[in-house]
Amino acid sequence: MIVKLTDVCRAFGDTPAIDAVSLSVQRGEILGIIGRSGAGKSTLIRCLNGLERPDSGSVQVEGMEITALDERRLQPVRRRIGMIFQHFNLLSAKSVEDNIALPLKIEGQSRAQRRKRVAELLDLVGLSDKAKHYPAQLSGGQKQRVGIARALAAKPSLLLSDEATSALDPETTRSILTLLKDINRQLGLTILLITHEMEVIRRVADRVIVLDRGRIVEQGPVWQVFANPAADTTKSLLQVLTPELPPTLRARLDPVAGDDAVVKVQLSGDAARQPFFAGLIGVRLLHGGIDTVQGEPVGTLFLGIPARDKTALEKAVQYLKSNADHVEVLGYVSGDA
Ligand SMILES: Nc1ncnc2c1ncn2[C@@H]1O[C@H](COP(=O)(O)OP(=O)(O)OP(=O)(O)O)[C@@H](O)[C@H]1O
Numbered sequence: 001m002i003v004k005l006t007d008v009c010r011a012f013g014d015t016p017a018i019d020a021v022s023l024s025v026q027r028g029e030i031l032g033i034i035g036r037s038g039a040g041k042s043t044l045i046r047c048l049n050g051l052e053r054p055d056s057g058s059v060q061v062e063g064m065e066i067t068a069l070d071e072r073r074l075q076p077v078r079r080r081i082g083m084i085f086q087h088f089n090l091l092s093a094k095s096v097e098d099n100i101a102l103p104l105k106i107e108g109q110s111r112a113q114r115r116k117r118v119a120e121l122l123d124l125v126g127l128s129d130k131a132k133h134y135p136a137q138l139s140g141g142q143k144q145r146v147g148i149a150r151a152l153a154a155k156p157s158l159l160l161s162d163e164a165t166s167a168l169d170p171e172t173t174r175s176i177l178t179l180l181k182d183i184n185r186q187l188g189l190t191i192l193l194i195t196h197e198m199e200v201i202r203r204v205a206d207r208v209i210v211l212d213r214g215r216i217v218e219q220g221p222v223w224q225v226f227a228n229p230a231a232d233t234t235k236s237l238l239q240v241l242t243p244e245l246p247p248t249l250r251a252r253l254d255p256v257a258g259d260d261a262v263v264k265v266q267l268s269g270d271a272a273r274q275p276f277f278a279g280l281i282g283v284r285l286l287h288g289g290i291d292t293v294q295g296e297p298v299g300t301l302f303l304g305i306p307a308r309d310k311t312a313l314e315k316a317v318q319y320l321k322s323n324a325d326h327v328e329v330l331g332y333v334s335g336d337a
Helices: 043-047 071-079 098-105 109-126 141-151 170-187 198-204 221-226 232-241 247-251 270-272 308-321
Strands: 001-013 015-025 030-034 056-061 081-085 158-162 188-194 209-212 216-220 260-268 284-293 294-304 325-335
Touching: 001 043, 015 043, 015 056, 015 209, 015 216, 030 170, 030 198, 043 056, 043 158, 043 188, 071 081, 071 188, 081 141, 098 109, 098 141, 109 141, 141 158, 141 260, 158 170, 170 198, 188 198, 198 221, 198 232, 198 284, 209 221, 209 232, 216 221, 216 232, 221 232, 221 260, 221 284, 221 294, 260 270, 260 284, 260 308, 270 294, 294 308
Parallel strands: 030 188, 030 209, 081 158, 158 188
Antiparallel strands: 001 015, 001 056, 209 216, 260 294, 260 325, 284 294
16 A cells, blocks of 8 residues: 555644544556635645644554654655656756656756666657747646656655646546556556546546545546445546537426426446347437447437336336436426437
8 A cells, every 4th residue: 555544634724624634545557636716626736745734643654653753754756756746847047858757957967867867768758859849838638748747757656636637628537547547557656636536537547536525525446436326426526528418309298298207327337348239129319329448338328218108107217227326307398319
């Protein structure tokens, strides 16, 4: 285990920024921590790298209790934790290679050692041709690649990513997340990823912890939390990624009767792999689809099921309920749905 927090509390006046948080980060995993603004993410990170002292609780990094360490004894612990930031935090007066070499210089490595390591890192992040460039000459995505190379320079055991893709456009975000996943696989590097975006969690994390007002309200393997979110915060954070009934169809819904029942079906895992449509007659797919999260199917479908024959409808809904995670009859429509 790389990191273990037990019952960590930190309040500012009457505001509990983090409230009895216990979590552990396993070696080799990508753990995502998600929460809205003010949920306590920054405070959590600061407790983890010793910048903030908890009021109570224990913070262990690689088995060492760090809450009692003074600044000098915290230094070697901090070197084990590489960090990347939303605004990259590069030194503008230094070239790409000098930015990356900085942690190595602080460590006292020779010029030859630094040059060799910087070349390896530039190759890893795909920027070998930009060694002599300055940050101002790079795109946001390239700057973050430099940030990643610098964070990895001293071979940390944990990479802490603090909203590292929040300032990037969706395409660049994807390329940075792909790089992080590759690094995790290739080097076995453990990554703790702090974000307010479920899309980031969906793309790279193995496990997710949802933080709300300083408390952990939900946690689990990403695909399971996506398939069956329990906490309101999780549901609302997931809303942007969940298909909704198109407004034109919603406007035509009748609560009691119509030709077709409009049924929302949520399904995941093995249920989503079954040919379950085979057991349904006259059913149409109105909207939605199946996505893949961590290699597992997770989806929301809106189905039109013939509703004139109430018994047949009831049978179809029961059949769906026995196969899917969640089934809800939203209403009825007549004519072409
Ligand atoms: N130094 C401080 N002094 C007073 N209150 C603080 C301080 N740091 C954090 N807080 C409060 O603690 C709570 C958690 O803040 P924190 O910055 O950890 O949240 P966050 O999830 O990182 O938010 P954001 O995504 O906006 O950065 C908030 O209510 C915040 O106002």
